[in-house]
Amino acid sequence: MTGRNGVIANGTNKVRLTCRTDSANPPSTITWYRNDQLVTSSSTVRQEEGESGGRVTIEDLEFEARRDMDGHDVECRASNGLRPDVMGRFTLDIRCK
DSSP states (O other): OBOOSOEEESSSOEEEEEEEOOOBSSOOEEEEEETTEEEOOOSOOEEEEOGGGOEEEEEEEEEEOOGGGTTOEEEEEEEOSSSOOEEEEEEOOEEEO
């Protein structure tokens, strides 16, 4: 998972995290969680050609940074029904002006 390490919360700043799976066949589905609560991404899921005939799935999660989110864990979980879920975790570092 990729994204900015620190964010200043000023009521308008957006955070964008990107989850990119390994190559899988069938392609993986990405699910997002913040502090173990399911969150929905409004971005378009993208797929690219992967290794050995598999597909790489890519999805962004974008949201407004708020002070109360400092220290929250954001996870992307990838699953294709054949392999165990794979997780990426990012801890939010929100600073306030």
